[in-house]
Amino acid sequence: MQLNEKQLADGFRSGDAGSFEALYREFGPRLYRFCLRLSGDVSCAEDLTQEVFLAAFRGADRFEARSSIATWLYRIALYRWRDARDKSRITTVSLLDSEASLSADPAQIGLKKLELDAAMAALPDGLRSAFLLVKAEGFLFREAAEILGVPESTLKSRVALATRKLQTHLSKDESGVPVPRSGCEIGEIP
Amino acid sequence: MKVNRRCEQVQSSLSLRSASSVEALDPGVEAHLQSCEACSEFRAGMARLESEISMWRNASPYPDLEQRIAASLIPLASSSRSRSSLLWLRGKLYMNRRFAIGTAALLAIAALATSHRTVQANTALHRMGNATKHVTNLHLIGWNCELKPEIAEQVEAGNAQISIMDTMPHRYEGWVQDGNWRESQDFDSTLFSAGKVWDNGKLDPANSEPPFLLLSAFRAITGEEPFGKQTPFTCHNLGEDRIYGINALKIQVESKKPNMGAVVQVQERRLFWLDPSTYLPIRMEEWRYEHDRWELDAVLWFDYNTPAPKRLFDPEQIKLERHGSADNTKLAADQYRLTASQQDRYARIVSEYVSRQTITQSDKSMTKGARDAALVALGSELKLQLRGIMTVDQQRLFDDWWYVEPKTLEKLATPEQRQEDAQWLKQQRLQMHAWLNTLDAETRRRIGPTL
Incomplete structure (x- = not known):
């Protein structure tokens, strides 16, 4: 569906009754997946997605359609994630031990998938976000650079470096050893 | 393999384009790839990597996320927007429900849900635990949904080899009273009393624990180690939700990581609807995160302080249930809540069925195929006759208790019959969904995508 973004x-x-629904339908699941790959934790991804919509609601007055809604929302997602990470609320973890069963049949889950999750978690934040925006979310280099607030050349070098690191990690690490997780600390009961 | 500066340039170039791009490569890069094994492997690796990444698109957010976000927007709307903003958000939050709740109360709850979400949720969880520890009697009815998308897909694809047990949701029921525990699932019943366990009326000396499903549910609502020992969990308040005419408090408890000691090592989530006047849970849902999505595993409803008949905890009674094929009226009376006159009619119909079944089985004039078909028809007729004496509510219970041995099904059914059975199973599942829908439209919306 072609959205009139303004x-x-x-x-x-x-x-407007339909706007939130349309906005969520268009971007909710995408933002959730992006946050899931950023944080590596299902609950954190939900919290981040919620915070994106809250922040968007607060800042909707300032949206002037100079950029697309997508880049606006993804930029918010990145800021919220960085903010949470800097406050030590979120440590990116491998999805290896959270989304699929550790004891389940590896053939069913896909060892490669688990290795990739671990490799993603091992990437530095800047490389991971650049890689995700371009390779997973399908943004153009120009759009991804705008979201990250970096020059396009920097974005490209980050994507290239991230790709090489992932390939190196995947070719070396056949064991898929999970990265220790700490996850989101919001609301934990000891 | 040697990687030089030229390789780095080529690999950077490959990294920045899609592996599936039809755009021609730079001739210089193409020529290098022909002669460089490392870069050629890198290119193949790019295709694999992008293929793996495409699988990430299967990850789905929890179905309630949209509602949760809408709830959290309400306080913002109240402070800075027009009243119309409030109305659409409230409409979003209470889709399919009447706007019977006062705005002020709603805002207060939503505000709690956002600003004090954790504190409130933890308090509610503890209060629930305290409340359930003081009840004199517990009765639960639940479903093990088993509505796995892959099973549904197999049925839709016409796979005739699907076991009935794989697709049919199991209904189970449990009672805890005076230290006695009873759990019934299909036609299996387990009793626990004074450290002893009877499995279908037979003493099981190897077992000394209360029935598993019932114990799990009990632990969940008493708030004690909800996901097993030393498994950390988070707790969120999801605001207010209207259920059975009550504005229930809805909380979510979730394991932070798979419990290494658990039988099933996946991330689990439980939703509770609490009666705000007592903090006793009215309903519980169990979800698990598997195959990149949340799947509904079980739905439970709870009643409290309603004394159960003592015979429910008598092992001798269970023997009758298990083995009394000609006289399972007592079982039916319990399971389908039959009145006395219904019990008489039920007994007569079953008795007649058993007679006809015996005659058919011993009829040597029939071929094996004809006899098998006649037995299947008899069973169908029995079901129709029994349904005929029941009220609509009883029929719902009856339909979902109906049990067919998978082996029997395979033995009796022709391929065509199996195809029909698969369709029948699909209908059963749809019926169950419809039944759930009569109680709670929201549930159907949630499990709808699994069809």
Whole structure:
């Protein structure tokens, strides 16, 4: 569906009944997946996605359609993730030990998938976010650079470096040893 | 393999393009790839990597996420937006429900859900635990949904080899009273009393624990080690949700990581709907994160302080249930809540069925195929007759208790019959969904995508 983005943002801001639904339908699952790969934790990804929509609602007045809604929302997601990470609320972890069963049949889950998750968790944050935006989310280099707030050349070098690191990791690490997880610390009961 | 500066350039170039791109490579890069094994491998690795990444798109957020976000937007709307904003958000939050809740109360709850979400949820969890520890009697009815998408897909694809046990949701029921525990699933019943366990009426000396499903549910609602020992968990308040005419408090408890000692090592999530006046749970859902999505595993409903008949905890009674094929009226009376007159009619129908079944089985004039088909038809007829004496509510219970041995099914059914059975199973599942829908429209919305 082709969205009229300004209308959508205006509708969201003014309380139009369909706007939140359209916005969530278009971007909710995508943002959730992006946050899931950033944080490596299902609960953190949900919290981050929620925070993105809250922040978007608060800042909808300032959205002027100079950039797309997608880049606007993804930029918010990145800021919220960095903020949470800097406050030590989130440590990126491998999805290896959270989303699939450790004891389940590896053939069913896909060893490669688990290795890739571990390799992603091992990437530095800047490389991971650049790689995710371009390779997983399908943004153009220009858009991804805008989201990250870096020059396009920097973005490209990060994507290339991340790709090489992932390939190296995957070719070396056949064991898929999980990275120790700490996850999201929000609301834990001891 | 030697990697030089040229290789680094080529690999960077390959990294920045899609492996599936149809755009021609730079001739210089193409020529290098022909002669360089390392870069050629890198290119193949790119294709594998992108293929793996494409699988990430299967990850789905929890179905309630949209509702949760809508709930958290309400306080913002109240402070900075027009009242119309509130209305659409509230509409979003209470889809399919009447706007019967006062705005002020709603805002207060939503505010709690966001600003004090954790504290409130933990308090509610502890209060639930304390409340359930003081009940004199517990009765639960639940479903092991087993609505796995892959099974549904197999049925849809016409796979005739699917076991009935793989697709049919199991209904189970449990009671805890005066230190006695009873769990019934299909036609199996387990009793626990004074450290002893009877499995279908037979003493099981090797076992000294209460029945597993019932014990798990009990531990879940008493808040003690909900996911097993030393498994950390998080707790969230999801605001208010209207259920059975009550504005229930809804909380979510989730394991932080798979419990190494657990039988099933996946991330688990439980949702509780609490009666705000007592903090006793009315309903519980169990979800698990598997195959990149949340799957509904079980739905439980709870009643408290309603005394159960003592015979439910009598092992001798269970023997009758298990082996009394000609006289399972007592079982039916319990399971389908039959009245006395219904019990008489039920007994007569079953008795007649057993007679006809015996005659058919011993009829040597029939071929084996004809006899098998006649037995299947008899069973169908029996079911129709028994349904005929029941009320609609009883029929729902009856349909879901119906049990067919998978081996029997395979033995009796022709390929065509199996195809029909697969369709029948699909209908059963749809019926169950419809039944759930009569109680809670939200549940159907959640499990809808698994169809």
